[in-house]
Amino acid sequence: MSAWVRALVSAAICCQLWLAPIVLAVVETYEFSSPELELRYHQLSQELRCPKCQNQNIADSNAPIARDLRVVLYEQLEQGATDEEILAFMVARYGEFVRYRPGVDRNTLLLWAAPGVLLILGAAGLLSHFRQRRDSTANALTEAEQAEIDRLLREPRA
């Protein structure tokens, strides 16, 4: 089977049979000049989204375009490009869409700030709640009442 027929078959699988996930393990045997590059290759190929597939990174996708982008990634790494340069290169051609880790900008501020903001708001809410609780102990049950409830709650064990 020639390379192009295979590419055609993959293209058919990727672009026409949308419903069937493509899950061929992608195994390629690049020779890296250093283990650091290989590590960065693995990280970046998992952070870049295959532009015309379903939700898959270029490392896992068998689509021709993913294969092309892996080659580009490999070459650029070997040529000494930084991660930022490579990401900028990809984004210029395929849009923000290719980044699984969206860059921080005005639009994505919500996304990146949300966890921290929610956590702080929630913690503040909890603290004020606990403070109220402590202050409201005046109307709380007496020890005797509480003991009675505890006893009643335990009772059905019998």
Added chain:
Amino acid sequence: MQAKKFIPLVAFAVLAGLLFRGLSIDPTDLPAARLGQPFPDFDQPELKSGRQISVSALAERPALVNVWATWCYSCRVEHPYLLALAEQGVPIYGLNYKDEPVKAREWLSQLGDPYQLNVVDVEGSVGLDLGVYGAPETYVLDATGRIAHRHVGVLDEAVFQRDFSRWFPMVAAAVVAADLKGVQ
């Protein structure tokens, strides 16, 4: 009754509105990243003449740039329509994407040649700079030479009338259709 207790309901209403909007959005529909930018420069051979050309060779504007290859089945499907458009005076430049030039020339001599010229892109490097996913794809170069639109997939009458005709007012719907019949 406290206003506070309505917060979850309001939050859900917002979410439901978003989801409703989502139903009419196609998440797989991606605009080209190069929209509004000049066509990226290149230094590649032309398919028939073999001379080296650059982006300045795509001189006639507005024009279509059609990404095609002989291994691409859908390209064969849209080919007659491209011929009909060329007949109507639409300048079409070809990007022969990751193909074998010999086969490509054979294809054009057999099926007819709608292209002003063809950029040979065996490695796919022009395609990469353009942000091509695969073939077929068709780009609009506007009068200033910027990329104004991209269509992924087969270009046909309906798509052209909907998305392309504003750059090519000279193409009358009925005439193309008639032409197309003649071609077939």
Added chain:
Amino acid sequence: MIPELGHVALIIAFVLAIGLAVVPMWGSMRRDVAAMNMAPSLAVGVTVFVAVAFALLAVSFLQDDFSVAVVAANSNSLLPPIFKFSALWGNHEGSLLLWVLILAGWMTAVATFSRGLPLLMVSRVLSVMGMVAVGFLAFSLLTSNPFERLLPNTPLDGNDLNPLLQDPGLIIHPPLLYMGYVGLSVPFAFAIAALMGGRLDASWARWSRPWTNVAWGFLSLGIMLGSWWAYYELGWGGWWFWDPVENASFMPWLMGTALVHSLAVTEKRGVFRSWTVLLAIFAFSLSLLGTFLVRSGVLTSVHAFAADPERGLFILIFLALVVGGSLLLYALRAPSVASRVSYSGVSRESLLMINNLVFIVSTIVVLLGTLFPLIMDAFSLGKYSVGPPYFNAVFVPLMALVMPFMSVGPLSRWREDTTRRWLHELLVPGIGVLVVAIALAFLGSEGFNLWIALAVLLSGWVALGVFKDLWRRITTGAEGALKWRRLTPSFIGMAMAHLGFAAVVLGAVVVSQENQERDLRMAVGDVEALGAYRFELLSLGQQAGPNYLADQAVFEVRRDEKVIAVLVPEKRRYFASGQIMTEAAIDASLWRDLYIALGEPIGEQAWAVRLQYKPMVRWLWLGALMIGLGALVTAFDRRYRSQRSSESAIQRGVAAVAG
């Protein structure tokens, strides 16, 4: 004939479900005992007819009746019978029927085990579940009829089940997952019934709690199986992808985790009642949302069902009715007066609320990340992708944040405790854990690894809390002998779940940090090393399966010159669809997996091969298994069995609180 009978059975079930949704609810408003009494029989009726429909669809699959559209689209005469059966739920229509069947099963379970509960409560709970069933049965009948025929153009053979799904994992993964998903409708129904009756008390929490734990346990098991299945079936050894479909099941789990803990406080202490009700509504709402996300096509996923906006619209309307209605009811009826039970900021209550805080923030973050591309698209702000790098970056710290509190929680006292006592209990052993963590972190392949140190520290800390608690329970007040019998199912379940969580964290961190992988070209006779292991490709061959032809490669794995495994990865081509599948070969053990996957042939005699060494990857699933089983164990606690007698006592207890 059989599909038509199935269709009729489904219609009858639909009519009965309408009856269940209307009659007992009406009866509960009018205090009409006869009408309320109909609830259990109607629930059983729905179950019987859904089961009949399900069985008849199964018969159509097993008999290769390709005149039925779903059979033609998802089965094939060559398919082994067990996969013909599981193909039933390997598609949208059939899986929806499975969903309804499981919902009906839960209704019958509630009807059976809740005889001791007040009729008013039971009838309302079942009626609410009946409403949910009406929605899903209508969805099935109106938009996704599984019995639709392809007459007269019956195909000669079917399209086959997606080869990915031809796997034992798929036989049990969806049913378990749905048990969890749908099971969350039970606490939801209890919450709605309680809101209607205005009785949000400890007894409500006690009734609802075992159901919640069981549903959450099944959900844990379902997610675990999904992850395991992805690991061995997808062929590249990943176990969690943060795909929208995974997130769809993970969000109810996260919210369910908050609910399980909040219910504990409400049951034991009668506080956070409105909060707990809200969580019960949220948890099931997220299940429904998951259904919407998976079946509507608003998000791109590797494994969503066929996208269909019409179906999406139907679920969205249903979602709006159920969730909107419940939240409106909540806004109108949830008690606005906080209970007057007091507790301090240093108490078990407050620790459980910290759990709630973290898990709810986690849920919202996962929801936000999942929907973010849609939000941007809806406001025409561009196309974005949010994937594993984002989720890992925010989710890992959140989990790390909750773990320090996890070991203190079970040891702490209700109402009022002191940090001094916590320190006294945990400081010295905690330092021990720290030392062990630092020592173990040097064991990795590349010297000291901070992540592993943190993972061991946090997991060890959580385990420490569990063992401290265990020790205290079996020794306190005991003279000499250890009192093992004091360990209640509640405690055992909690201990298992916490230890399981620690194991998951440890496994996840170790396998992410110490995973080794090589992509190689190997021909027969080649020997390659990975860590301490040597892999030799002995031979290549072909092997025919029932509906596929496989290329096989036989590998011998040696360590210290001793053969420890012979692994045979395959590349299969399925006849019906022509799809190619990677079948990885795995040598599994508690401390490490060796994983071999074939890529593509290179020339005539060689293959591209991926060899992977995955330390402690099993801990992930063993841990998740412990979480799930632990949750199931808690339901056996004695105090959930004597519900009738407890009720009156609790009523008195509540009367005392109110008085």
